[in-house]
Amino acid sequence: MEDERGGAVPDRATFARTLGTLKREGSNVLLVGAAASTHETVCQQLLGAGERDSRYRLFVTNADDRVACDRTADAETDRVRTIDYSRSGLETDVDSDGENGRPSLGTLGIEIVETIDELADAADEFDPSELRVCVDSLVPLLREYDTETVFRLLHLTTSRVDQARGMGHYHLPLASDHDAVNLLEPMFDAVVTVRSRDGTDEQQWHLREEDATTDWLEL
16 A cells, blocks of 8 residues: 555554654654644654653754744753754854844754753763754744755754754644755654644654655544
8 A cells, every 4th residue: 555655554563663763763853734733742742741751852942933842941950951042142144244143053053962962961871762852943944044054954963863862853834745845854764744634633654764654643
């Protein structure tokens, strides 16, 4: 049986095994779809909310334009860090008139890596999936910077998450066939499309390595 992308539809056992591998080896997931409330639900699941308090969590957020994590990102502890790139005082690029302009994404990338390094030191080495990273959302970055610059930032971030055997997810609240989704999805292990249909929140996983897409699954 094939899905609408032309790939196979995995059965539940295959899907469960693949998710287990992503948890053990590290993974990065792109969350797409315009249903903001559903982004929040999936976000909490991927953060491991309610599972155990020993996880380390990093939120990279624009407080002025986010779709999830409103309730979670406020608590700053030795296990939870937040980088608000809208207000963090990052170094800025210099524009053609010699004035400071937008925050530098190179500086943001360094701050993300250094923060993960600090959490890794606190953990004395992460267990698989012990680190959870949420980037909410990519839309302001794509609005303000060229795609190549955002691509480099994501490459740096996803590589560090993989190295830590962590689980990162990245909110992109756009339709699954949007140009930005098509451009960025090769960087991710899976693309999860979320929707709300007849009052029910649902998700659909596309596993890129297997070229397989699940049926719509109720959250």
